[in-house]
Ligand SMILES: Nc1ncnc2c1ncn2[C@@H]1O[C@H](COP(=O)(O)OP(=O)(O)OP(=O)(O)O)[C@@H](O)[C@H]1O
């Protein structure tokens with residue numbers, strides 16, 4: 001649940017699943033129908049959080065340090081960008097949010113999910129008794145890790161996560177599947193193995209179904 005009048009949509013999936021390929025087009029489709037869209041990402045989205053992102057993606061560190069830095073970045077991002085945008089009534093499109101932490105740090109690294117849950121409660125509430133900030137909808141780009149690795153091969157210099165073996169991404173993918181099953185009303189599974197046009201059609205249809213976009217005229 002989000003605390004404002006706006007709409008909070010997150011995009012999730014393992015590295016290379018195709019989120020970035022569609023997030024700009026979704027922002028444009030929403031803007032074309034008069035919505036104000038804040039396009040952002042995690043870790044990142046503020047100057048401080050982008051600095052923490054650089055550390056998390058490139059510096060060696062243990063699992064607790066990684067989880068704390070990601071939640072510190074998230075706190076700043078929520079306070080400075082996401083909560084104000086939702087309060088204004090904007091649409092927030094966020095490339096990854098806390099489901100990524102449960103999938104990567106929890107399922108991938110094996111970090112204690114209960115501790116992650118506690119950090120989530122601290123970071124995503126605006127005050128005592130306030131609701132837990134959560135996306136209204138999560139578009140989950142579900143792609144087999146072997147296919148994601150093929151798509152990413154040679155595409156860019158890999159970071160600390162992208163250099164992990166395929167087995168790591170199998171655990172992360174299983175983590176996402178578990179999150180999706182536990183929050184079936186929030187998650188929309190996108191078959192990311194399809195061709196780009198077909199993936200876009202699924203993304204567009206998911207947002208239309210919620211009534212946040214008008215269907216295109218035939
Ligand atoms: N449906 C598709 N079919 C084939 N290739 C695709 C498809 N969608 C995206 N790609 C390609 O796969 C690669 C990864 O896509 P993209 O960067 O959008 O993934 P991502 O989920 O944003 O990854 P990351 O989270 O690691 O940044 C890119 O080279 C992109 O052009």
Ligand SMILES: Cc1cn([C@H]2C[C@H](O)[C@@H](COP(=O)(O)O)O2)c(=O)[nH]c1=O
Nearest residue numbers: 015042043070096097100101104105161
């Ligand atoms: C939010 C979040 C992210 N990560 C990881 C997942 C990715 O490998 C990188 C971000 O890179 P991207 O190209 O922008 O997808 O960070 C994570 O491990 N935990 C998180 O909570």
